[in-house]
Structure formats: C-alpha cells, structure tokens
Amino acid sequence: MIKNILVINGSARSNNNTSQLVKHLLGNDINIIELIESKVYHYNYKGVYNADDSFQDIVDQMLDAQLIVLATPVYWYTMSGHMKAFLDRWTDLVSTHKEKGRALKGKKIAVISQSTSDAMPEGFEIPFKLTAEYMDMIYVGSLFWDMRRELKDSEELKKITNLW
Numbered sequence: 001m002i003k004n005i006l007v008i009n010g011s012a013r014s015n016n017n018t019s020q021l022v023k024h025l026l027g028n029d030i031n032i033i034e035l036i037e038s039k040v041y042h043y044n045y046k047g048v049y050n051a052d053d054s055f056q057d058i059v060d061q062m063l064d065a066q067l068i069v070l071a072t073p074v075y076w077y078t079m080s081g082h083m084k085a086f087l088d089r090w091t092d093l094v095s096t097h098k099e100k101g102r103a104l105k106g107k108k109i110a111v112i113s114q115s116t117s118d119a120m121p122e123g124f125e126i127p128f129k130l131t132a133e134y135m136d137m138i139y140v141g142s143l144f145w146d147m148r149r150e151l152k153d154s155e156e157l158k159k160i161t162n163l164w
Contacts, residue, residue: 002108006065007032008058010072010083017147018071021114024151025143026069033058035082043088047096055089059100067108067140070128074115074144078124087131094135104135111142120144 009032011018022032038054049055062068072083079087093101109132113120125142132139145151 002067004064004066005030005069006061006067007069007071007112008035008062008083008086009033010035010070010080010086012036012073012075012080012082016073017114018073018112021145021147021151022069022071022112025112031061031065032071033061035086040082040086040089042085043091047092055086055092056097056100058086059093059097062107063100063103065107067110068137069110069112071112074113074117074121074124077121079113079127087127090131090135101135104137106136106138108138108140110140112145113142114145114147116146116148118146 005026007022007026007030009016009018009022011034014034014036019032019034022030038058039050039052040055040058041049041053070083072079075081078084090101093104109128111125111128113124120142124144128142129139131137
C-alpha cells in the first residue's frame with residue numbers, strides 16, 4: 001500500500017464535500033493542499049508570476065509523493081475552475097521547468113470527484129488521463145461519489161485503495 005499520498009483539492013470552498021470524501025477514504029492525517037487557500041496564478045506564455053505564486057512549491061510536494069490524488073467536485077459537468085487553472089499551469093513543467101516535469105515520470109496519479117448526481121459525467125476523466133499520459137505518469141483510476149448518499153464503508157468506496 002502507498003503511504004506517501006498528496007491530495008490536491010480543487011474545491012471552491014473550505015470544509016467541503018470533496019474534503020469530507022477524501023478524509024473518509026484516506027483518513028484525517030492525509031496531506032491535503034487546498035487550491036482555494038493557495039496562490040496558483042493562471043498560466044501565461046511569458047512564464048512570469050508574482051512572487052507569492054505557490055505552484056512550484058506544490059510541484060515540489062508532488063515530486064516527494066508516491067501518489068498524487070487530484071480531488072475536485074464536479075462543476076458544470078467538469079472539474080472545478082481551480083483544478084483547471086492548476087492543470088493549465090502544468091504547461092510550465094514542459095516549457096520553463098522541464099526538469100521538474102520530467103521528474104514526474106512514473107508517478108502515480110488518481111482522481112477523486114463528487115457531486116449530487118448519480119454518476120460521473122461522460123468524458124470527465126479524459127483531461128486527467130490524457131494529462132497523465134502526456135507527462136508519462138501512471139493514471140491509476142478514479143472514484144466518483146454521489147454526496148446525496150451516506151458516506152460509510154462499502155465495497156464501492158474500498159475500490160479506490162485497490163487502485164494503488
């Protein structure tokens with residue numbers, strides 16, 4: 001079992017359903033970065049960002065992790081805006097910070113998502129899978145949960161640990 005897990009949460013609010021789901025699955029002691037509390041500026045072609053930008057610090061934590069979990073609620077049938085802006089910044093990892101981008105090769109990556117729908121929207125996983133493929137990372141799968149359902153131990157929720 002993987003012990004060094006980094007969760008990057010793209011929810012638009014603190015103390016959210018996505019965090020509840022992650023903590024239910026992985027425990028309260030898990031390392032979670034809340035993008036809403038981080039300064040990750042939108043990608044720009046010049047690659048110049050304010051001094052308080054935390055993207056490279058987050059990448060350094062990703063490099064130390066065995067598994068990177070991208071956690072996001074479903075907003076309008078896709079990932080949150082915070083998560084999309086974060087993934088857009090990965091462009092820096094293939095342009096201005098290539099050494100860090102190359103160092104992600106072989107890292108495992110998973111997705112945890114939730115909403116108040118019966119199922120994950122069609123195509124939701126595609127950007128995550130293709131990004132992992134492009135970065136030579138190992139996409140181990142995803143878990144979607146309908147938050148109208150009670151969070152309790154079940155075979156459905158245990159499937160996430162089988163991915164690792």
